Amino acid sequence: xxxxxxxxxxxxxxxxxxxxxxxxxxxxxxxxxxxxxxxxxxxxxxxxxxxxxxxxxxxxxxxxxxxxxxxxxxxxxxxxxxxxxxxxxxxxxxxxxxxxxxxxxxxxxxxxxxxxxxxxxxxxxxxxxxxxxxxxxxxxxxxxxxxxxxxxxxxxxxxxxxxxxxxxxxxxxxxxxxxxxxxxxxxxxxxxxxxxxxxxxxxxxxxxxxxxxxxxxxxxxxxxxxxxxxxxxxxxxxxxxxxxxxxxxxxxxxxxxxxxxxxxxxxxxxxxxxxxxxxxxxxxxxxxxxxxxxxxxxxxxxxxxxxxxx
Amino acid sequence: xxxxxxxxxxxxxxxxxxxxxxxxxxxxxxxxxxxxxxxxxxxxxxxxxxxxxxxxxxxxxxxxxxxxxxxxxxxxxxxxxxxxxxxxxxxxxxxxxxxxxxxxxxxxxxxxxxxxxxxxxxxxxxxxxxxxxxxxxxxxxxxxxxxxxxxxxxxxxxxxxxxxxxxxxxxxxxxxxxxxxxxxxxxxxxxxxxxxxxxxxxxxxxxxxxxxxxxxxxxxxxxxxxxxxxxxxxxxxxxxxxxxxxxxxxxxxxxxxxxxxxxxxxxxxxxxxxxxxxxxxxxxxxxxxxxxxxxxxxxxxxxxxxxxxxxxxxxxxxxxxxxxxxxxxxxxxxxxxxxxxxxxxxxxxxxxx
Numbered sequence: 001x002x003x004x005x006x007x008x009x010x011x012x013x014x015x016x017x018x019x020x021x022x023x024x025x026x027x028x029x030x031x032x033x034x035x036x037x038x039x040x041x042x043x044x045x046x047x048x049x050x051x052x053x054x055x056x057x058x059x060x061x062x063x064x065x066x067x068x069x070x071x072x073x074x075x076x077x078x079x080x081x082x083x084x085x086x087x088x089x090x091x092x093x094x095x096x097x098x099x100x101x102x103x104x105x106x107x108x109x110x111x112x113x114x115x116x117x118x119x120x121x122x123x124x125x126x127x128x129x130x131x132x133x134x135x136x137x138x139x140x141x142x143x144x145x146x147x148x149x150x151x152x153x154x155x156x157x158x159x160x161x162x163x164x165x166x167x168x169x170x171x172x173x174x175x176x177x178x179x180x181x182x183x184x185x186x187x188x189x190x191x192x193x194x195x196x197x198x199x200x201x202x203x204x205x206x207x208x209x210x211x212x213x214x215x216x217x218x219x220x221x222x223x224x225x226x227x228x229x230x231x232x233x234x235x236x237x238x239x240x241x242x243x244x245x246x247x248x249x250x251x252x253x254x255x256x257x258x259x260x261x262x263x264x265x266x267x268x269x270x271x272x273x274x275x276x277x278x279x280x281x282x283x284x285x286x287x288x289x290x291x292x293x294x295x296x297x298x299x300x301x302x303x304x305x306x307x308x309x310x
Numbered sequence: 311x312x313x314x315x316x317x318x319x320x321x322x323x324x325x326x327x328x329x330x331x332x333x334x335x336x337x338x339x340x341x342x343x344x345x346x347x348x349x350x351x352x353x354x355x356x357x358x359x360x361x362x363x364x365x366x367x368x369x370x371x372x373x374x375x376x377x378x379x380x381x382x383x384x385x386x387x388x389x390x391x392x393x394x395x396x397x398x399x400x401x402x403x404x405x406x407x408x409x410x411x412x413x414x415x416x417x418x419x420x421x422x423x424x425x426x427x428x429x430x431x432x433x434x435x436x437x438x439x440x441x442x443x444x445x446x447x448x449x450x451x452x453x454x455x456x457x458x459x460x461x462x463x464x465x466x467x468x469x470x471x472x473x474x475x476x477x478x479x480x481x482x483x484x485x486x487x488x489x490x491x492x493x494x495x496x497x498x499x500x501x502x503x504x505x506x507x508x509x510x511x512x513x514x515x516x517x518x519x520x521x522x523x524x525x526x527x528x529x530x531x532x533x534x535x536x537x538x539x540x541x542x543x544x545x546x547x548x549x550x551x552x553x554x555x556x557x558x559x560x561x562x563x564x565x566x567x568x569x570x571x572x573x574x575x576x577x578x579x580x581x582x583x584x585x586x587x588x589x590x591x592x593x594x595x596x597x598x599x600x601x602x603x604x605x606x607x608x609x610x611x612x613x614x615x616x617x618x619x620x621x622x623x624x625x626x627x628x629x630x631x632x633x634x635x636x637x638x639x640x641x642x643x644x645x646x647x648x649x650x651x652x653x654x655x656x657x658x659x660x661x662x663x
Contacts (some may be wrong), residue, residue, distance in 0.1 A: 059553065083652075084634075133366035146486060146488070147483020147485060147489070148483070148484050148489070149483075149485065149486055159575065163484070163489055165428075165485045165487060166486060166488070167487075167488035168429070168486065168487030168489075168641070169487075169641060170638070170641055170643050205585055217478075237587030254429070254488070255430045255431075256430050257430075257431070257487060257633070257634060257637045258487045258634075258640075258641055258643070259634045259635070259637050259638040259641075259643065259644075260634060271630065273315055273319065274319045275320065275626065275630060276626055276627060277319065277322060277344070277626070307646060
């Protein structure tokens with residue numbers, strides 16, 4: 001084995017011996033630990049501990065005032081046969097199937113604004129405006145629009161189209177809710193896409209235009225590949241958003257009904273915790289929602305990593 | 311400030327961590343029964359109060375002092391009855407008469423017979439109790455509360471069938487499943503856009519509120535008739551409305567009890583009756599000063615014409631499922647038999663079956 005030339009140069013003829021600790025290094029490490037401590041404590045106290053406590057609670061029969069008893073996986077077994085939970089999972093599946101719309105719509109609109117359609121600045125403001133409204137306000141607005149004697153049905157009846165109970169009918173309630181949430185939140189994704197578009201090489205677009213590239217070719221071969229990391233980011237953020245931020249709308253617009261047509265896991269968790277007074281079962285539902293979100297986010301991040309070559 | 315629907319969650323958390331208030335407010339029925347263990351026996355202070363059953367422990371001890379009586383009656387708009395060619399001073403007393411009234415109002419074509427808001431399933435709760443008051447005996451009420459009378463029994467599934475039939479007969483406005491009972495349904499009634507509504511006795515959506523819009527002479531009241539009634543007249547479902555209980559873990563239980571007694575006493579409740587329009591649980595309160603004809607009629611029904619409130623007796627799980635099934639029934643997305651079978655499953659599970 002060859003001797004380390006640097007060490008040989010520095011210490012000619014010296015025999016290998018115990019590594020010396022640089023004076024003050026230990027103190028530096030202590031300081032570093034001290035600086036890290038608040039952040040670590042925050043994560044442990046406000047993230048790890050509640051998560052662990054929630055998991056423990058999900059393994060108990062905590063209900064009302066009674067002392068919780070350990071029941072193992074019984075809550076999870078109950079969940080498998082709970083029609084309300086199964087309905088909420090089915091609704092989640094339908095919601096996730098609409099994900100391409102949540103991404104494509106703001107991306108296409110952002111591209112058009114970026115390419116300089118007339119009135120682009122106005123559109124940008126108008127599209128973003130609902131994103132600053134709370135879900136309760138959005139819900140109240142659309143309650144007036146979508147109710148049976150509301151504005152939408154009045155408009156439809158004017159054109160001879162029969163009215164529908166958009167929020168009270170099992171076949172339209174969830175799609176109505178998704179549409180309202182999309183309207184309320186796509187402005188944020190649009191802004192993210194606009195920020196991403198600002199990084200697309202203008203020279204390349206100009207060069208392609210000089211070569212006679214049409215709009216679709218610009219979009220498909222230059223803009224879309226450049227936006228891939230943004231698309232993936234929006235996909236992750238949107239997925240988490242639709243799974244965890246629809247409670248307000250559900251509460252105001254449909255209360256989870258009719259039946260279970262608009263019951264999503266987060267609404268069911270609230271129902272079991274707040275109305276049924278069953279924190280143990282609600283904790284088990286929360287753990288499933290957490291795992292579901294973590295799984296989807298992990299898959300999406302894996303795809304992002306693969307595409308960016310990390 | 312905390313949302314009203316989180317009250318029992320917050321109370322439960324406080325009680326289970328030993329930090330509950332010395333005195334706390336409770337709704338009669340299921341909510342009071344779920345917290346019996348945290349309450350002190352206040353039977354000795356309950357003289358002169360009615361509506362105690364909803365606050366009694368299984369052993370018959372009074373665990374909270376009610377201050378109001380709650381219940382359901384049908385309020386109607388006399389002007390709408392007149393427009394439909396009906397006698398506004400002769401409200402329906404039997405199921406057949408109610409069907410005729412609704413036929414006449416529907417034929418007049420101006421407004422639906424009943425306003426209905428079932429977005430949260432509350433209209434179905436009210437309907438269940440309003441019909442069950444007249445069709446179930448006391449024993450059947452108790453059996454239903456104990457989980458021994460199934461939802462698929464002829465007595466209860468008949469109520470589910472009526473829920474569907476009344477909808478099929480066109481009694482309700484379209485869009486009931488997307489209309490909030492509080493307050494869209496009642497606003498519709500107060501605007502004169504519906505002839506009848508099942509309303510409350512105390513607090514809100516009641517005679518005092520409706521009279522403000524329709525006038526004392528324009529508002530009528532009757533007990534909801536039903537087919538095959540157990541009595542020769544309809545019954546009014548009533549329950550102890552709200553009451554105050556003393557925390558069993560309180561270090562100042564004597565003081566807390568004194569406050570509960572004061573809150574339930576005739577003097578303070580008198581003000582509550584006159585200003586808010588509640589029906590008092592304290593029989594010593596002087597109600598002779600109430601000018602409302604509807605209130606006078608309701609007070610006259612408290613003795614001899616009141617029955618248990620079916621929905622307040624069942625478990626929270628059954629109520630939540632009834633909310634869902636009632637919406638599916640209105641939409642025609644399930645059948646009475648399937649809904650009753652699902653309700654049976656929930657009932658059995660809630661009673662430890």
